[in-house]
Amino acid sequence: MNxxxxxxxxxxxxxxxxxxxxxxxxxxxxxVVEQKTDIAxxxxxxxxxxxxxxxxGELVTVDGDRWIFHKNDFSIKYTGQWKDCWKFYHIxxxxxxxxxxxxxxxxxxxxNKETLIEDLAKEAKKSGVRIQCGTRAVDIKNLKKGxxxxxxxxxxxxxxxxxxxxxxxxxxSIICEKLxxxxxxxxxxxxxxxxxxxxxxxxxxxxxxxxFVGKGKMKSRYIFYGWPRPARTKGDKNQWELLYTQFVGxxxxxxxxxxxxxxxxxxxxxxxxxxxxxRGCVMSMRVALPYPRVENTILVGDxxxxxxxxxxxxxxxxxxxxxxxxxxxxxxxxxxxxxxYWKNTYEYLEPGRTERANWGYVIYVLDDDDLxxxxxxxxxxxxxxxxxxxxxxxxxxxxxxELPRIAKERPSLVPKIKNLLPPHQLxxxxxxxx
Amino acid sequence: MVRIDENKCAKCGGxxxxxxxxxxxxxxxxxxxxxxxxxxxxxxxxxxxxxAPQKIA
Numbered sequence: 001m002n003x004x005x006x007x008x009x010x011x012x013x014x015x016x017x018x019x020x021x022x023x024x025x026x027x028x029x030x031x032v033v034e035q036k037t038d039i040a041x042x043x044x045x046x047x048x049x050x051x052x053x054x055x056x057g058e059l060v061t062v063d064g065d066r067w068i069f070h071k072n073d074f075s076i077k078y079t080g081q082w083k084d085c086w087k088f089y090h091i092x093x094x095x096x097x098x099x100x101x102x103x104x105x106x107x108x109x110x111x112n113k114e115t116l117i118e119d120l121a122k123e124a125k126k127s128g129v130r131i132q133c134g135t136r137a138v139d140i141k142n143l144k145k146g147x148x149x150x151x152x153x154x155x156x157x158x159x160x161x162x163x164x165x166x167x168x169x170x171x172x173s174i175i176c177e178k179l180x181x182x183x184x185x186x187x188x189x190x191x192x193x194x195x196x197x198x199x200x201x202x203x204x205x206x207x208x209x210x211x212f213v214g215k216g217k218m219k220s221r222y223i224f225y226g227w228p229r230p231a232r233t234k235g236d237k238n239q240w241e242l243l244y245t246q247f248v249g250x251x252x253x254x255x256x257x258x259x260x261x262x263x264x265x266x267x268x269x270x271x272x273x274x275x276x277x278x279r280g281c282v283m284s285m286r287v288a289l290p291y292p293r294v295e296n297t298i299l300v301g302d303x304x305x306x307x308x309x310x311x312x313x314x315x316x317x318x319x320x321x322x323x324x325x326x327x328x329x330x331x332x333x334x335x336x337x338x339x340x341y342w343k344n345t346y347e348y349l350e351p352g353r354t355e356r357a358n359w360g361y362v363i364y365v366l367d368d369d370d371l372x373x374x375x376x377x378x379x380x381x382x383x384x385x386x387x388x389x390x391x392x393x394x395x396x397x398x399x400x401x402e403l404p405r406i407a408k409e410r411p412s413l414v415p416k417i418k419n420l421l422p423p424h425q426l427x428x429x430x431x432x433x434x
Numbered sequence: 435m436v437r438i439d440e441n442k443c444a445k446c447g448g449x450x451x452x453x454x455x456x457x458x459x460x461x462x463x464x465x466x467x468x469x470x471x472x473x474x475x476x477x478x479x480x481x482x483x484x485x486a487p488q489k490i491a
Contacts, residue, residue, distance in 0.1 A: 035450070037463045043445035138456055154461055155468075172451030190452070192483040194444065252485040280483040282448020 015301025015314035016168030022322025049108035057345030080115030081230035093214035096375035142295035173303035194253035216265035449478035
């Protein structure tokens with residue numbers, strides 16, 4: 001294959017595909033390489049939910065079979081099903097909740113990511129993008145006026161040149177690694193995630209995304225997430241996903257998942273549940289890149305971010321990355337316009353911001369009785385906005401505001417909370433290794 | 435030598451990403467370790483959420 005591409009995109013996720021679609025619609029010759037054989041099969045755990053509030057400088061609404069990106073003024077087609085989640089609860093061991101509830105629009109709209117990728121891939125092919133599966137990029141070098149990628153296909157290596165490259169290979173991005181971008185990115189450690197896609201779950205709260213914390217009947221403290229998800233095929237299969245996460249430490253994460261379902265505080269929900277798919281994820285948690293570019297290569301989606309950029313933001317940044325390449329080819333500073341846009345909109349760029357977003361989670365190291373007390377304090381308040389990381393800002397505010405009341409009702413808790421709240425820096429690793 | 439138990443493997447790709455010598459790839463959607471390249475550093479064993487990679491004699 002001696003054809004010279006204008007753009008090679010590494011990774012056929014939402015960010016990569018949207019970059020490719022945008023560039024190809026502008027007339028460029030685009031190749032996307034993807035290591036999986038089946039582009040629309042998603043074995044990597046992803047809480048595929050569309051958040052209906054402002055997220056990274058963009059607002060997305062759904063109209064028929066299209067997602068509308070209002071600030072950037074574009075839309076994409078999604079032919080799949082939805083599970084509207086009107087509530088998001090953090091639940092303490094005895095069942096008290098931090099409640100986010102929306103009434104005019106769901107807190108989150110769970111979608112089927114397999115179908116989304118299929119739809120984006122169809123659009124890419126229609127726009128003239130070439131997608132080559134079973135191909136993994138293992139190295140990248142910027143040249144004076146282009147890039148050269150080393151690709152591995154079934155054990156055989158080949159080199160391909162292009163004018164530009166976009167690294168959209170997600171968390172643990174090898175493009176970031178090979179460009180030397182990880183050298184100065186502080187790492188918080190590696191987190192492992194395991195999830196079960198289940199059928200036959202009977203949750204006490206339908207249409208709700210849930211985060212379970214505490215110890216209850218489990219062997220050690222935990223954080224589990226659970227949420228309803230739409231199936232890929234037509235019809236309501238009543239699917240639900242249960243997720244467990246912790247820093248890597250040599251444990252098999254399936255054991256706590258099974259224990260939670262069999263012996264946990266909410267085991268009755270899972271009496272008739274069966275596992276239809278097992279998924280996983282390993283996340284090397286690095287601070288975000290403030291300047292996601294090296295010469296003729298830009299990074300988009302989860303690759304330059306901290307933890308996760310959310311699917312809707314991956315598509316939004318993919319669109320801007322594609323536009324950036326188009327403008328650069330016209331002679332405008334398109335690539336730096338893309339990096340400026342990233343710097344001005346991505347909410348978790350500053351390392352301190354991400355730490356502050358997680359400070360609320362530190363309360364989850366408290367014991368069950370304290371958690372029940374605190375959540376009971378918040379159980380009759382209903383939050384209206386929802387974006388996962390912002391929940392913790394709220395928790396922190398409540399704790400600060402309620403300190404006088406806690407001092408009266410439960411004085412033993414005050415020193416514990418004071419040690420956890422800012423300005424005390426608590427390392428992320430310390431709070432999550434529960 | 436390290437081999438991945440295909441029955442346990444969730445195919446999340448974590449070991450593929452984090453192997454320091456790029457010894458692991460997904461070929462036809464099966465995760466395979468190339469033991470000619472593998473240095474037995476144990477990273478894949480440590481990070482796997484389901485403990486699929488195993489050191490064998």
